[in-house]
Amino acid sequence: MTSTADLSSTSDLTGTATARHRPGGTAGIIARYAGWDLRRNIRMFESTFFIIMLPAALYLVFGAMSGFGDLPVGHGNVAAYSMVSIALYGAVTAMTAIAGSAAIERQRGWGRQLGLTNLSGAGYLTGKTLVGLGMAVLPIVVVFVVGAVTGARFDQPWRWGLSGALILLGALPFALYGLAAALLFRSEAAISAASGLMVVLAFFGNLFVPLSGVLLDIARFTPLYGSAALARWPMLGGEVIDVGAGAQHDPLWWVLANVVTWTVIFGLLCAGGARRRTGRA
């Protein structure tokens, strides 16, 4: 192991530190823990590959290399449409993976280890949410940068920022999705399965290819559809790209109702999973 791969060599926490008192209260502890955990997750090849590299590659295949990339769509072009879709896919994958692994970690005894520190259970949850957001930001930034240099275009610069922010917001409910999978099935295989299922949800969420007809009717009820429509709002304002039937429109209330409903469903699944935890685990 080289010293550059050693996280602590870049930290002020080790080696020469002689001060025993750490500044900052609860917030400081949460921030330090989240910082450590974020670096740890970025260093893990499996997570960075699936969360950052894969979405970037998918965008290059579906977006940048498509012949229609420069066709105008709403307030942008087809390349930007693909870019937003794929960035959302990356962000929800990140959220699912981080939330799921957090639950598994806790069950494996790390929770008890932390239970002997000043990081509370709520603090751990907050820290992990920050890590999830941090990891979700990575594919958004990377895919957006790749998009920017390969022809993705918005009419105004602010639409880039707003799209990115809405992707992040739309990815949040999927923290509950990953957590539910971990709490209900309690294994790393369950987290992999949940991430794998994300491909199906992304297909039905209208992220990979524009759906039409019956598939589109079904898609409107699936969990990623709401987040996808929300992320595209700055570009399309609810307009649906339907190759078969021409222009369609989703009202904002439907999009929000989809997001809220699935957030509640995932939340209830988490509560059910948490209740199943018994004994002295």
Add this chain to the structure above:
Amino acid sequence: MTETSIPARAAPAIRTHDLARHFGAVPAVDGIDLQIDRGEIVALLGPNGAGKTTLLDLVLGFTAPSAGTVSVLGRQPRRAVAAGAVGAVLQTDGLLHDLTVRETVAMIAACQRHHLPVAEVLERAGISAIAGRKVNKCSGGEQQRLRFALALLTEPDLMLLDEPTAGMDVRARTEFWAAMHAEAERGRTIVFATHYLQEAADFADRIVLLGAGRVLVDGTVAEVTARGRRTLSCDWLAAEAPARFADRTGLADPPQIEDGRVRFTTQRTDALARTILTEELGRNLEVTAASLDEVFLDLTSEPTGPRTTEPAGV
């Protein structure tokens, strides 16, 4: 910090009163009164399911009592833990395998308000040399010492260890206890649960033997072994059969005859020796005290409730 003021300092390390913890209908800890003073080194002995881990969980505040009370260094368990006054080496995995040894200590240190420098803790736990090694490349003994390092971070007054040397080879075990000795000399109170009786005998000042969630015996190693039955063996001279003699003198267990020597097992070896010598029934008497193992087996295999032995079939 007012939390470590005079009254807290005078309080015992652990005090429980009628402490109980039930899981459903199953009593894991079933009414324990225990006081462990500061500076004591106490071994919690007992077979699996005796309640050792649950008792430690109660002391750490990981689980709440079903009945009774527990105070740690004069405080509620969670407060004592939050103040960094309690360190623990737990039985559960509790390590992130992708981190290095040093990173693990630094990450847990980041979650503590006060702690010793990471390098010093690594040194004391004897893992400075493997600080850059990934946790999943560490042996069981090395991982255990890492957990020990994490427990040392806050310089706790009370250190709890749940089967700390499980899975260690002899050398690792010796080194681990050497490190623990050094910590004990700093005046820490150390309470450890173990299966290894020899470890308890070698390291602890006091042994608390648990069975079925209760304290069976509590005392020094000498006191505990004294409670066991001794064995008297001799060359038998009398015409009277040893079994008949045992019957006549009211010994509960029948004597065993081995290589021409007769062995009686009883708590009253002095009286027995006197009878044998005055009646000239035997010679070359030898009395041996029960080993800790024998006491352990004896006490923990005793039925807890009244039970009648039924003559099976005969």
